[in-house]
Amino acid sequence: MKQFIHVIVLLFFAGLISSCNDWLNKTPYDKIPGDELYATESGVEEALNGLYLGLAERSLYGGELTVGMIEALVEHYAVPDNHRYKDLVDNAYGTDASKTYFSSIWSGMYRQIANCNVFLEQIAAHQENYNPERYRLFRGEALALRTFLHFDLYRLFAPAYTEEDKTKRAIPYYDRETDNPTPYLTGEEIMIRLLEDVDEAVALLDKDPVLNLDTLSFQADGEKAVYWQYRHFRFNVYAVQVLKARMYLYMGDKPAAYAIASALLNGQNPAGGANNFNTAFPSIMRMPSNYRDVLCFSEVIFGIHDIDRESMYKRYFSLDLATESILLAGEKWRTEKYGSNMLDMRYRGFGDAADKSETETMLAVLKYQKKSLVSSDPYTFRNELIPLIRKGELFLIAAEASPNDTEKEHWLEALIINRGGYQLGDVTGDLDAYIDLEYNRELYAEGQYFYYLKRNGVTSLMKQDATTKNVSAGYFVLPIPDAESDNRVD
DSSP states (O other): OOOOSOOOHHHHHHHHHTTOOGGGTOOOOTTOOHHHHTTSHHHHHHHHHHHHHHTTOTTTTTTTTTTSHHHHTTTOSBOOTTSTTHHHHTTOTTSHHHHHHHHHHHHHHHHHHHHHHHHHHHHHHTGGGSOHHHHHHHHHHHHHHHHHHHHHHHHHHSOOSOTTTTTSEEEEOOOSOOSSOOOEEEHHHHHHHHHHHHHHHHHHTTTOGGGGTOOSOOEETTEEOGGGTTGGGSSOHHHHHHHHHHHHHHTTOHHHHHHHHHHHHTTOOTTSSOOOHHHHSOOGGGSOGGGOOTTOGGGEEEEEEOTTHHHHHHHHTOTTSOTTTOOBEEHHHHHHHHTTOTTSGGGGGEEEEOOOOSSSOEEEEOTTOOOOOOTTOTTGGGGGEEEEEEHHHHHHHHHHTOSSHHHHHHHHHHHHHTTSSOOTTOOOSOHHHHHHHHHHHHTTTTTOHHHHHHHTTOOEEEOTTSOEEEOOGGGGSOOOOHHHHTTOOO
């Protein structure tokens, strides 16, 4: 097998650290030997920052797995005939263009997994150099990141977790740094491993500073530790618990998913102990009106920092792009999803008509557009934030996994009231259809609707011109790259 997941971790980190700001407390260290890097807690902090920065690669969550390819596949954009995504949305997965996307995602995610494993092995080898509580936080975060990556690989490249398909070969699982390929596991085997990892992460993060709301002034050894700022955006213990709920729902274990989601939203800690969840992640409607935005930044439970997020916006959505390159939304689609409720803050994620079509009115996607902020704005990081886990999804997990219609309605109403322009009694009709509607509205351009459709076995999508596109189950299973499959003997 051509080994592409093994990397020299310091070289990888060196290319990333230079693009970071104080959020990640950067210090370039491309010349630091591994033993020296991991000899101190500050060195470990730099290495862990590198893991987070790696997620922001264009082929991963800084592009294709949030706003790009994965959203095009669910018809969240009108894709022009000559657009680079055209083969993908036409289910032409065997073309060279399509294969390039899949290969970049596969190799990029396994590269990040390899980096997680290097990190875990190194901190274990130097454990005596760290405060024991810090070590638990370091290990818990890295385990959570590795789980997060494996889980998305499974959701992308393997059949959905059904009784029929969970015993089929899925993906390799790597829990150590190695030059040798590991065997493919079945979906069931993968999820057993990942649930073990996520449970360990929750246990390790049992004293996470976020539990005490000390997210901006974590005290370490009597001094303020800048590294621990913005704890509510890193892979904190709440994010791990929501990830676990996401995993249970994907497996079809609705009672387990509901237990986690409802506990957190009701002010209880599923793992026991303190729970300040609703205070740590307040509703965006509780923020002053000038700080309310379509990203709902106050509700982001885990997100990545991209100092160049504006560049991501310009690559996909800028009206300066040529017609064949820009991704736009359709007015007909927005009308179907939102009606005319301009008070819904998510409605404002689409700009005034941008007529790049001769036949219909199209809309600019503004969700990640850079905002003009005053120097005194305490939330300037909003322009550099890409959400990966949000409170809105937790409401949807609770609704979808609810044991009865009364609970479904309760959680749906709790969500929409927090988005403005709604009141009790506005949730009507088919509740399951309403959940689908809210997944569209709430998680638009964040990459999660794809997985919702896949686990629910959806066979049709509404296009931006409000027509219907029929798809098969295979549409939601990305083919494993040739470089991986052709060089294996197992």
